[in-house]
Amino acid sequence: MSTDTANRIHIEKATTSKISQVDFNNLMFGRVFTDHMFVCDFKDGKWQKPQIMPYQAMTIEPSARVFHYGQAVFEGMKAYKDEDGKTFLFRPQQNFERINKSSARMAIPEFPQNYFFEGLEALLKLDNEWIKPGVGSSLYLRPFVIATEPAISASPANEYRFMIICSPAKAYYNEPVRVLIAEKYSRSADGGVGFAKAAGNYGAQFFPTSLAQKKGFQQIIWTDASTHDYLEEAGTMNIFFRINDKLITAPTNDRILDGVTRKSVIQLAEDLGIDCEVRQITVKEIKEAAKDGSLKEIFGAGTAAVISPVSAFEHAGDVFEITAADKSYAQLFKSTLLNIQHNLSEDKHGWRHEIK
Amino acid sequence: MSTDTANRIHIEKATTSKISQVDFNNLMFGRVFTDHMFVCDFKDGKWQKPQIMPYQAMTIEPSARVFHYGQAVFEGMKAYKDEDGKTFLFRPQQNFERINKSSARMAIPEFPQNYFFEGLEALLKLDNEWIKPGVGSSLYLRPFVIATEPAISASPANEYRFMIICSPAKAYYNEPVRVLIAEKYSRSADGGVGFAKAAGNYGAQFFPTSLAQKKGFQQIIWTDASTHDYLEEAGTMNIFFRINDKLITAPTNDRILDGVTRKSVIQLAEDLGIDCEVRQITVKEIKEAAKDGSLKEIFGAGTAAVISPVSAFEHAGDVFEITAADKSYAQLFKSTLLNIQHNLSEDKHGWRHEIK
Numbered sequence: 001m002s003t004d005t006a007n008r009i010h011i012e013k014a015t016t017s018k019i020s021q022v023d024f025n026n027l028m029f030g031r032v033f034t035d036h037m038f039v040c041d042f043k044d045g046k047w048q049k050p051q052i053m054p055y056q057a058m059t060i061e062p063s064a065r066v067f068h069y070g071q072a073v074f075e076g077m078k079a080y081k082d083e084d085g086k087t088f089l090f091r092p093q094q095n096f097e098r099i100n101k102s103s104a105r106m107a108i109p110e111f112p113q114n115y116f117f118e119g120l121e122a123l124l125k126l127d128n129e130w131i132k133p134g135v136g137s138s139l140y141l142r143p144f145v146i147a148t149e150p151a152i153s154a155s156p157a158n159e160y161r162f163m164i165i166c167s168p169a170k171a172y173y174n175e176p177v178r179v180l181i182a183e184k185y186s187r188s189a190d191g192g193v194g195f196a197k198a199a200g201n202y203g204a205q206f207f208p209t210s211l212a213q214k215k216g217f218q219q220i221i222w223t224d225a226s227t228h229d230y231l232e233e234a235g236t237m238n239i240f241f242r243i244n245d246k247l248i249t250a251p252t253n254d255r256i257l258d259g260v261t262r263k264s265v266i267q268l269a270e271d272l273g274i275d276c277e278v279r280q281i282t283v284k285e286i287k288e289a290a291k292d293g294s295l296k297e298i299f300g301a302g303t304a305a306v307i308s309p310v311s312a313f314e315h316a317g318d319v320f321e322i323t324a325a326d327k328s329y330a331q332l333f334k335s336t337l338l339n340i341q342h343n344l345s346e347d348k349h350g351w352r353h354e355i356k
Numbered sequence: 357m358s359t360d361t362a363n364r365i366h367i368e369k370a371t372t373s374k375i376s377q378v379d380f381n382n383l384m385f386g387r388v389f390t391d392h393m394f395v396c397d398f399k400d401g402k403w404q405k406p407q408i409m410p411y412q413a414m415t416i417e418p419s420a421r422v423f424h425y426g427q428a429v430f431e432g433m434k435a436y437k438d439e440d441g442k443t444f445l446f447r448p449q450q451n452f453e454r455i456n457k458s459s460a461r462m463a464i465p466e467f468p469q470n471y472f473f474e475g476l477e478a479l480l481k482l483d484n485e486w487i488k489p490g491v492g493s494s495l496y497l498r499p500f501v502i503a504t505e506p507a508i509s510a511s512p513a514n515e516y517r518f519m520i521i522c523s524p525a526k527a528y529y530n531e532p533v534r535v536l537i538a539e540k541y542s543r544s545a546d547g548g549v550g551f552a553k554a555a556g557n558y559g560a561q562f563f564p565t566s567l568a569q570k571k572g573f574q575q576i577i578w579t580d581a582s583t584h585d586y587l588e589e590a591g592t593m594n595i596f597f598r599i600n601d602k603l604i605t606a607p608t609n610d611r612i613l614d615g616v617t618r619k620s621v622i623q624l625a626e627d628l629g630i631d632c633e634v635r636q637i638t639v640k641e642i643k644e645a646a647k648d649g650s651l652k653e654i655f656g657a658g659t660a661a662v663i664s665p666v667s668a669f670e671h672a673g674d675v676f677e678i679t680a681a682d683k684s685y686a687q688l689f690k691s692t693l694l695n696i697q698h699n700l701s702e703d704k705h706g707w708r709h710e711i712k
Contacts, residue, residue, distance in 0.1 A: 030419065030508035037418060059413045062393060062521050063386065067502050070426035070556030107562035142508055146423050147559070152386035152498055152523065154592050156562045165418050167508065182547070189545030189581035191538070193560045200426030200556015203503070204549045206463035206512045225545035226582040236510050 008114070009038075009122055014054040017129070024132055027170045029304070030140065034127040038119040038164035041148070042109055047162070050115050052122055055165065061150035065157040071147035072199035073102035076303040078138040078169070079124050079355070081131045082343035087124055087355040089141075090341050092117070094260045099143055102196035107156035108145050116143070119164055124355045130168050135338050140169040140304070144199075169304075176311035176324075177300070179234065180217040181283055182208070183316060186225035187235060187255070194255035205235045217314060219300070223283065224255070231281050237300030237308060238262035242329050243289045244296065247276040261301040265333050267349060272336070274329065283315055290320040298322060299330040307334035364470070365394075365478055370410040373485070380488055383526045385660070386496065390483040394475040394520035397504070398465055403518070406471050408478055411521065417506035421513040427503035428555035429458035432659040434494040434525070435480050435711070437487045438699035443480055443711040445497075446697050448473070450616045455499055458552035463512035464501050472499070475520055480711045486524050491694050496525040496660070525660075532667030532680075533656070535590065536573040537639055538564070539672060542581035543591060543611070550611035561591045573670060575656070579639065580611070587637050593656030593664060594618035598685050599645045600652065603632040617657040621689050623705060628692070630685065639671055646676040654678060655686035663690035 014035040022032055033055050040050040066072045075095045080088050096117070100110040120141065124131070131139040143164045147157035185208035187201065188194025194201060205220070212220050221239055224230040232250055233239055238259040241248045247269055252258040269276035289295035290313075298310035309330040312321045339345035343352060370391040378388055389411050396406040422428045431451045436444050452473070456466040476497065480487070487495040499520045503513035541564035543557065544550025550557060561576070568576050577595055580586045588606055589595055594615040597604045603625055608614045625632035645651035646669075654666035665686040668677045695701035699708060 028507075028509075031506075033419060055418075057415045057417050059415055061413050062411075062519055063389060063498075063523075065559075066423060066555075067428055068430050068498070068500060068555055069558035069562070070428060070554070071559035071562060072423055072426060074424050105563055106559055107566055142419075142424070144424060150387075151384075152521075153384075154558050154561075156566060163418055165508075167419075184547050186545040186547035189542040189548065191540050191542035191581055191584075192545065193556075198426070198556060198560065199422075199424055200549075200554065200560060202425035202510050203421075203427035203462055204554065204556060205510075206425070206427065207461055210463055210512060225547055228547075 008050065009118060010049055010051045011122065012051070012053045013126065019129055022168065024168060024170070027168055029169060030167050032167055034130045034139070034166040034168070036123055036126045038123050040115055040119070040162045042160040042162070043158070047109070047112060047115065050119055052119070052126065060148060063150040063152050065147035065149055065151065068152050069147070069154060070198070070200040071106055071108065071157060072145060073099060073106055073108060074142060074144035074197050074199065075099045077141040077143070078303060078341070079131050079141060080138050080341045081133040083133055085133070086343060087128060087131055088341065088343060089120065089353040089355065091260050091264070091351045092120065092353050095143070098197065098258065099145070102198060103145060105193055105196045106198050108147070108160060111145065111162050121355050123164060123166060127166055130166065132168065135342050135344070136170065138169050140167045142167065176309040177218040178216060178312040179219045179221050179310050180212040180215065181221045181231070181313055181315040182223045183228050187222040187232070189225050190254060192255065195252065195257060197257065202235070209235070215314070221313065229282050229284070231283060231286065232256050234300050237302035237305060240265065240299050240301060241281060241286055241295065242297040242325070243294050245275065247274055247329060248281050249276070249278055250281060251278050259302060261303055261306065261337070264337060264351065265301050268333055268336050271348070272332070287315060287318065287320070290322070295322065296325045297329055306337055364406065365474060366405055366407045367478065368407070368409045369482065375485055378524065380524060380526070383524055385525060386523050388523055390486045390495070390522040390524070392479055392482045394479050396471055396475070396518045398516040398518070399514070403465070403468060403471060406475055408475070408482065416504060419506040419508050421503035421505055421507065424508050425503070425510060426554070426556040427462055427464060427513060428501060429455060429462050429464060430498060430500035430553050430555065431455045433497040433499070434659060434697070435487050435497060436494050436697045437489040439489055441489070442699060443484060443487055444697065444699060445476065445709040445711065447616050447620070447707045448476065448709050451499070454553065454614065455501070458554060459501060461549055461552045462554050464503070464516060467501065467518050477711050479520060479522060483522055486522065488524065491698050491700070492526065494525050496523045498523065532665040533574040534572060534668040535575045535577050535666050536568040536571065537577045537587070537669055537671040538579045539584050543578040543588070545581050546610060548611065551608065551613060553613065558591070565591070571670070577669065585638050585640070587639060587642065588612050590656050593658035593661060596621065596655050596657060597637060597642055597651065598653040598681070599650050601631065603630055603685060604637050605632070605634055606637060607634050615658060617659055617662065617693070620693060620707065621657050624689055624692055627704070628688070643671060643674065643676070646678070651678065652681045653685055657689070662693055
């Protein structure tokens with residue numbers, strides 16, 4: 001870290017590390033956190049001096065606006081380590097730009113680019129031992145912003161806290177998921193906040209998803225709220241359909257998250273010579289394709305799961321099983337992405353960001 | 357308080373009161389809190405023993421799910437004092453039922469009725485000096501539930517905290533508000549969480565409202581997300597239109613909050629012999645009524661503002677000023693409600709709930 005950065009961030013190191021207590025072979029997602037966290041408060045109209053401190057609980061007023069009005073946004077990113085011990089982020093500029101887009105929609109002040117990157121870099125150096133090499137292993141990074149001002153008037157807060165916490169993640173099992181296509185519940189409205197990683201978008205999905213799970217489906221593919229005719233996204237993943245050899249995914253709009261993995265898959269499809277159409281796709285179209293056998297694959301794309309194959313979907317009481325394609329696009333995109341992320345293949349688009 | 361209740365709630369009294377530091381003539385909404393707060397944690401599958409303790413900041417993990425996924429709901433209620441020093445709540449059963457409806461939609465476990473009422477009653481006795489008599493003065497009560505489990509997986513939490521905090525409120529000035537009718541932004545989708553007092557519904561309105569405020573409008577009247585043709589609610593208030601002598605308000609649905617003040621106004625209209633239609637109402641209809649002079653009043657109805665008259669609205673660049681009606685319904689409902697709430701008139705529907 002340059003002296004300049006060291007001056008900009010106040011660093012208090014943990015006196016001992018918790019790392020020896022962690023079983024890296026049995027990690028549940030998002031439950032174990034590293035030794036340090038990044039904290040930067042907004043008050044008096046500006047972001048104050050950033051701090052890195054030992055990971056710890058914080059003190060917050062019960063009247064903090066985040067508790068009452070959900071004024072909060074987040075990002076999901078991963079750090080990877082190659083066999084030589086070099087550490088990389090994947091397209092972090094995308095996450096930086098998106099958290100500020102989310103913040104703007106939620107009336108949260110934008111966060112400075114230098115603080116974001118210097119915070120990540122300083123954290124990843126301090127907690128570098130927590131990033132395990134090996135394809136599939138990673139350190140999940142959770143930048144988030146919450147409204148902390150202690151006043152329950154229903155208006156944008158004057159005080160915020162930006163934080164980054166880090167949680168080691170193991171390889172996701174590649175078990176295919178069964179999904180239900182939404183017919184009644186909705187994730188977001190035109191003119192709403194669906195495109196943003198706003199906290200409330202996620203909590204709002206828990207109940208419909210729990211109903212789906214009771215029926216044996218792990219996730220929901222959301223449809224447009226007006227007609228439920230158009231397939232949109234899966235809430236924590238964007239969604240791709242393969243009909244014969246063509247890939248189709250919905251265009252982003254103000255209801256659909258502009259996923260980093262989604263746009264990487266679209267670019268990789270072009271690189272690999274796979275025809276990928278970004279267009280509206282209807283429930284009717286995929287049901288017909290499932291019936292006539294032209295629907296070869298469905299998969300989700302997102303930072304946490306990377307690529308998540310779908311083995312079945314349900315709609316209006318009809319269940320369609322999808323037999324794994326011979327030369328699976330899902331597998332191809334997953335291995336291509338992981339190889340780039342772990343510095344095992346060429347990075348022609350400059351997506352890797354090395355932490356030096 | 358009965359011994360039974362005392363046993364059920366663990367009470368730790370504040371050693372000193374902050375009340376002498378409070379200027380009750382200059383209260384800003386939701387910034388000052390009373391000496392005590394109610395706290396009840398959900399863990400190991402059940403609500404634990406409730407506590408009342410001195411109002412204070414709390415310690416919470418940065419990974420608590422409320423910060424990341426907005427899994428949080430709230431209520432707004434008021435306690436009133438009459439000239440004899442008796443304390444009343446207004447239709448608290450409605451708030452109790454609604455917070456559990458909100459919780460169900462947000463996959464939060466429902467809160468027990470006895471804890472809710474015993475908590476309110478114990479708090480209102482301990483902090484009774486904070487409730488000032490006089491029409492318009494009240495103690496605003498904010499029950500809320502937040503997901504506290506320290507794990508950032510995107511699924512319903514296993515740990516929650518239910519709290520009630522209390523803030524003295526002065527009479528709202530009866531200054532009419534100027535409102536903008538939504539044409540682009542939306543508050544909620546069919547099949548979404550708009551009917552619930554879910555935290556994220558409120559933060560999502562802050563940015564569009566701030567744009568409206570820059571144009572000189574204090575609030576937005578939200579329209580349906582699909583067509584923007586139908587008038588719905590104002591985000592913190594339900595909305596009523598008076599055309600000639602008829603009152604019209606939108607029916608509640610899964611996008612619109614089932615407001616306690618709204619349903620009280622509908623009942624009072626019946627009592628007062630005012631024709632009140634609960635039906636869909638279009639932007640076109642009120643613009644035409646404004647043009648031909650039949651639109652006499654618009655007002656909002658909600659716990660915080662009671663009744664809030666609207667003096668002007670804007671839609672598609674057209675601004676309509678509404679001259680105050682001679683015998684204003686807004687004033688009539690406001691005084692009728694306040695008189696019931698402050699025990700100054702008959703309570704034929706049993707809306708007052710005395711704290712004994």
